[in-house]
Amino acid sequence: MNHLRIAAFILCGFVMGATQAAPPDANVEKAQQIVSQLCFACHGMDGNGIEPPNPEYPKLAGKQAVYLLKQLNDFKSGKRKSDIMTGIVAELSPDDMNNLAKYFSVQKNKPGIITLPDLVAFGKKFYEEGSPEIGVPACAGCHVPDASGTDKYPHLAGQHATYTYQQLKRFASSERENDRGLVMQSLAMRMSEQEMKAVSEYIMGMK
Amino acid sequence: MKKYAITLALALLPLSALSAPPQQPKSAGIESPDYVWNADNGEKNEILKLKGNAILGEEAYRGCQGCHKTDGAGIPDGTYPQLAGQHASVLIKQMADTREGRRDNPKMFPFAGKHVVTPQEVADIAFYLQNMKIPHDNGKGPGTLLARGKELYLKDCQTCHGENGEGNAAEFYPVLAGQHYKYLLRELRDTLKGKRRNANPKMVKVIKDYQDADVEAVSDYMSRLLMPERAAEK
Numbered sequence: 001m002n003h004l005r006i007a008a009f010i011l012c013g014f015v016m017g018a019t020q021a022a023p024p025d026a027n028v029e030k031a032q033q034i035v036s037q038l039c040f041a042c043h044g045m046d047g048n049g050i051e052p053p054n055p056e057y058p059k060l061a062g063k064q065a066v067y068l069l070k071q072l073n074d075f076k077s078g079k080r081k082s083d084i085m086t087g088i089v090a091e092l093s094p095d096d097m098n099n100l101a102k103y104f105s106v107q108k109n110k111p112g113i114i115t116l117p118d119l120v121a122f123g124k125k126f127y128e129e130g131s132p133e134i135g136v137p138a139c140a141g142c143h144v145p146d147a148s149g150t151d152k153y154p155h156l157a158g159q160h161a162t163y164t165y166q167q168l169k170r171f172a173s174s175e176r177e178n179d180r181g182l183v184m185q186s187l188a189m190r191m192s193e194q195e196m197k198a199v200s201e202y203i204m205g206m207k
Numbered sequence: 208m209k210k211y212a213i214t215l216a217l218a219l220l221p222l223s224a225l226s227a228p229p230q231q232p233k234s235a236g237i238e239s240p241d242y243v244w245n246a247d248n249g250e251k252n253e254i255l256k257l258k259g260n261a262i263l264g265e266e267a268y269r270g271c272q273g274c275h276k277t278d279g280a281g282i283p284d285g286t287y288p289q290l291a292g293q294h295a296s297v298l299i300k301q302m303a304d305t306r307e308g309r310r311d312n313p314k315m316f317p318f319a320g321k322h323v324v325t326p327q328e329v330a331d332i333a334f335y336l337q338n339m340k341i342p343h344d345n346g347k348g349p350g351t352l353l354a355r356g357k358e359l360y361l362k363d364c365q366t367c368h369g370e371n372g373e374g375n376a377a378e379f380y381p382v383l384a385g386q387h388y389k390y391l392l393r394e395l396r397d398t399l400k401g402k403r404r405n406a407n408p409k410m411v412k413v414i415k416d417y418q419d420a421d422v423e424a425v426s427d428y429m430s431r432l433l434m435p436e437r438a439a440e441k
Contacts, residue, residue: 130273135314138274141269142269142272182322182323183317185228186229186317186318
């Protein structure tokens with residue numbers, strides 16, 4: 001494990017040369033060290049995930065720090081359940097989590113490669129218009145048209161389609177229930193499989 | 208690395224569903240003998256006391272614009288009504304009626320109930336929408352019964368809703384100008400059937416003998432009303 005950590009640390013210094021600077025109040029060096037030990041294997045050093053994508057490992061690059069911190073806190077308190085993340089956050093202090101949230105928030109997000117191009121046009125329509133017939137609001141309403149999000153509604157652009165799809169399924173079954181005001185659960189319950197797949201594919205190609 | 212393998216295996220175990228979407232409450236409406244239209248109580252009064260802030264309203268409105276759109280115009284097929292330029296008092300009353308269960312809207316409730324939108328946010332959103340420009344490209348009717356529509360409107364509607372569909376903020380009578388034809392049609396039909404449970408009994412009495420052709424005619428006429436631009440309030 002030690003060799004792996006050292007190797008990862010060196011690699012991480014290399015990768016970091018190409019990424020953006022963190023806000024002055026975040027301890028980037030400390031965050032990088034933690035990323036190279038705990039995060040990189042699943043989320044990638046720059047938060048753009050790993051290939052091939054695993055639905056359990058989301059991209060984190062470019063997401064709002066406030067959103068990332070909330071998820072870390074929710075994993076810690078048990079509000080968001082993940083057998084992987086529960087064990088990992090147990091090792092993190094509030095300062096560590098703050099540094100990590102800021103670190104990933106300033107990494108540059110890279111769009112994914114579309115594998116189901118036939119779904120993209122419908123996914124775009126759904127993202128922009130929702131489904132008036134069954135009362136699903138447009139994703140663009142909260143997450144904004146380019147999926148860059150706001151402090152209240154997270155950045156989505158470029159996320160692995162398998163992860164987005166799986167989260168929609170988990171919201172729909174209330175397996176994931178740390179959403180504000182149950183909004184994501186309420187709308188995911190109204191979505192069809194096809195809508196979930198299509199919108200996930202569209203989001204993956206967004207920059 | 209062994210730790211990851213174990214935790215990954217654990218993560219694949221199924222978890223059971225835990226909660227249900229928020230259900231809209233149900234309060235006495237027009238079907239009930241004790242129903243008082245626009246009663247002087249409840250959340251409406253609480254929200255009306257708050258000062259709306261348009262900047263905060265723009266932020267809070269994000270949760271609405273997935274359906275009602277950035278410009279507040281809803282969609283011309285009437286599925287979602289036009290809200291821009293509506294009186295804040297009317298928006299607050301309708302929100303309170305929905306939140307307290309006098310106006311049934313299971314589609315909207317999960318995104319507008321007290322569990323997700325605070326009273327201050329309702330005030331902010333209402334103020335933000337009131338100052339928005341009423342769009343003129345709303346859904347209109349076929350234009351075939353406008354003379355009949357005008358006759359009905361002038362006889363039955365304009366006393367309360369105004370010659371130009373400007374409504375009356377102090378009386379909680381909505382702006383009609385710029386509203387989608389199909390939304391007006393649906394709400395009038397629902398009012399006649401008693402399905403719009405927060406309807407004003409005075410209005411129900413006025414339109415009680417309307418045939419569906421009358422409803423179509425007056426809705427078409429209303430969808431074409433143009434009201435003078437509202438001066439923006441601070």
